Amino acid sequence: MRASRFHLATLKETPVDAEIVSHQLMLRAGMIRRHAAGIYSWLPLGLRILRKVEQIVREEMDRAGALELLMPSFQPAELWQESGRWEQFGPELLRLKDRHERDACIGPTHEEIVTDIFRREVNSYRQLPVNFYQIQTKFRDEIRPRFGVMRSREFIMKDAYSFDLNQDAMQRSYDIMDQAYVNIFDRFGLDYRAVSADSGAIGGNTSQEFHVLAESGEDAIAFSDQGDFAANIETVEALPPAAERAAPAADMEIVDTPGMHTIDDLASGLGISARQCLKTLIAEAEDGGLVALVLRGDHELNVLKAERLAGVASPLRLAQREQIIEVLGNDIGSIGPIGLSIPVFVDHSAARLADFVCGANQDDRHLVNANWGRDCDEPVSVDIRNVLAGDPSPDGKGQLKILRGIEVGHIFQLGQKYSESMQATVLDEQGKAIVPFMGCYGIGVTRVVAAAIEQNHDDKGIIWPESLAPFQLAICPINYHKSDVVKQAADDFYQQCLDRGLEVFLDDRALRPGVMFSDMELIGVPHRVVFSERGLGAQQFEYKGRRDADAQELPLDELTTFLEKLVTSSCAPG
RNA sequence: CGGGGUGUAGCGCAGCCUGGUAGCGCAACUGCUUUGGGAGCAGUGGGUCGGGAGUUCGAAUCUCUCCACCCCGACCA
Structure with a gap:
């Protein structure tokens, strides 16, 4: 991509009503723009990152055997009345009427729709297990949207729903998703923790959350410094103190x-x-x-x-x-x-x-x-208190540590809650109708983008992990419009990069170097190459990694080797 | 929804108290100069002062009202 043909919409000043770093940087980098409270457009730069997240999710879901489909945002009230949630759901559910005065809502989640699909399409135990998923826009009319896309009203979510004949099979489907989530978050290149969690309003028993660790996270998660124990702090048992109570020593x-x-x-x-x-x-x-x-x-x-x-x-x-x-x-x-x-x-x-x-x-x-x-x-x-760092771990192994996290994924076992209320059944080997067991698995795709920034930034801007970066490499030629040698070198190298399939950004704007550098740092491109007359004269080009303190001068004849190394590292999975 | 606050150019703000020609910085556009860390000079364009009503000879400014947005609390990927 050439900068002159890309809508790079960076801002020098920090928008005043952006509270947290990720929101500020997403606005400054020109990734998103707001239209109303909790309602955002994704500009071309932001969309590139969003697509990266989606693609990793999609590949790993497919690999785990889940089937992608696409369900509607607009959902008829009948289905929600069947499940009982038309009454149960609060004002977070955006309800509306169509021109025929029929009740409907904009989907905050899709258990009803997917169960409706299932009961129409799947009739036999032979078709189980099955796991349908989609990557789609959800709408939740949050009381107070905030923090940019971290808690927006309209957002993109990957939601998957598994159907199994019995509880054991549901557990197997759940375990497969658990592993798929580990693969997904590993590939994002983010520091995260899977923790056991409260199953909340959706119901069911077993539930696990995936948190991206960040100081600004809204959730506290507790984990053992020795064992495997990790849980959202709201669910962690505080063990009674080991010591007996002392005898009274003084009068009241x-x-x-x-x-x-x-x-x-x-x-x-x-x-x-x-x-x-x-x-x-x-x-x-x-x-x-x-x-x-x-x-x-x-x-x-x-x-x-x-x-x-x-x-x-x-x-x-x-x-x-x-x-x-x-x-x-x-x-x-x-x-x-x-x-x-x-x-x-x-x-x-x-x-x-x-x-x-x-x-x-x-x-x-x-x-x-x-x-x-x-x-x-x-x-x-x-037991009615939150655990503190230093408390004994409930599994008896070591002490608890506490970190802050951003919840970006949640997997549940739903059981028969929806299949039962919506009368979804399949026939078993005996020809008997069986109510299937469901699982439900979400990833906040738009939130992952914000969480990645929250975890990876410095005072200059975003530092994308390789797997999420909008471009792998930025080429910054100095005096591109004045110097034929510089233009030649930059254009040649740009073409080489394209030929090797690298996502490369050529800054061909007639700008002073400082402006180019700060833009590329703000939008978080992991690698940067600079061509200048001075460098080329000395048979050198300059390289700097986004996290490096200083740039290094490298011999020009190593440029191709350098490119090959970059292609290998950025195409490697994970 | 309760509590607090803000609406003036794309962004950040001043002006409002004490009514009288709507301003500054950044951004944008044009020209010249400059070109290794957010350049300089000169010029240009851009405003229903959130909407409506009222008071007044006259309202960004005073009054009423509606709206939007932001921050703090209960919900969630």
């Missing part, structure tokens, strides 16, 4: 704590550690009343765990301040478990504390040297 006292409403206030005000304080959160109960959730001061509530407790409203809602004052008689900031008249659940770690500090259930007062058993009943000890 009430102290005045004016203005100390947070654990930090309290710890610094009393000169103690947050670990010695109790944090008491008040949530709504299932019956409309309140429940108390008690944690150690330095711990964080895990919402998923809390809403699974008997009596706690699910989804979890923290109580309104007015209701707390009405029921408990005092304000948030001085609540404690001792003397509370509502059900109290205490996290294991908090339940092991002795001589702790907690709210006195009187405004601006706290209790010190309080003790379970002596000053109130023995606690109901449960």
Whole structure:
């Protein structure tokens, strides 16, 4: 590609409403442009990368035996009514009516459509297993789209759906997809982790997420420093502390704590550690009343765990301040478990504390040297906190480490949820109708692009992994329009690259070198060759890798060897 | 949806308080010079000041209203 014929739309200034690096760089590099909240066009440069991601996904899905098809975005309401999701799905499902006033939606996912296809097309156990997939546009009317294409309303997803005769066979299909995902993410050249996960609203049991590791990731993932354990932090069990609770050592006292409403206030005000304080959160109960959730001061509530407790409203809602004052008689900031008249659940770690500090259930007062058993009943000890780095791994092997990740893939076992509600069946060997077991496997294709940037960039711009780069090589001739030798050398080499099938970008714009260099660095081209009169005069060309600190001068007669090495390395799988 | 904020040229902003000729930088276009890290000079084009209503002789500026977008919270690839 010649720069003069490519729409290179780089920006010098960083758009002000782009919050995260990937969004800023995608706009600056001219990959995407926004039309409305969470709605983007992919410009030619961005599309090249998107296609790279799609192609890797497609090749590995095909290799795993999945069959590509294409399903509609516009979906009739009938199918969603059959599965029950027309009612269940919230406003995230974009509903609309056509000119005949028929209800429909723009598909946020395709379980209904694929199940409809399956029940029409597949009748016999002989046709199983089967796995249909597509790479297609989804629409989810997110409450708050943000971070560019990381959380957009319209996005491209690869979604695959497997159908099997029984649970074991479903497990086999799932394992095949698991391996396919490993292959895909390996080929992307990104640092990622597969972690076990909550199966969320779609339902089913076993579920795994694939996270691209990045500081800016919205999810925390915990993994063992010794074993294989890795999971989304929201699912990780916090083991009770090994040590028994110490015996009470001092008498309980009430102290005045004016203005100390947070654990930090309290710890610094009393000169103690947050670990010695109790944090008491008040949530709504299932019956409309309140429940108390008690944690150690330095711990964080895990919402998923809390809403699974008997009596706690699910989804979890923290109580309104007015209701707390009405029921408990005092304000948030001085609540404690001792003397509370509502059900109290205490996290294991908090339940092991002795001589702790907690709210006195009187405004601006706290209790010190309080003790379970002596000053109130023995606690109901449960696991309701997020694990922390250094906690023991639930599999007993080593300690947990915590990293941040961007969820780009998710594989589920759905079981018979959709096949049953939509009455999809196949006949088995006995001629009996069997409800098949389904699996569902997603990759956020557009999100992969953003995640790759989030993980691979520097202050100059994007650093694409070889497998995702829009161009492998940039040729920057200096004085292309003035110097015949430079033009000759650049054109010849460009043609050689094309002949060898390399994706090459020739910057034939009449620009000063600094502008060319910064553009090529911004858009993240992995390799750069410079031709100049000075260099050519010395029988040299210049090479610089995107990650290299300095360029190197190489003899001109090695140019062909250099090209061959580049072709080999960039065409190698992975 | 709740809370906070912003809408002025393609992008980034000033002007608004205190009503009176719509401005700056970058980008774009033309010409000349320059050519190894985002050049210089000269010139040019580009605006329903988010929309509507109101107050006023007069509104980017004051009032009301609607809309859009951004940021913080509950959802997800």
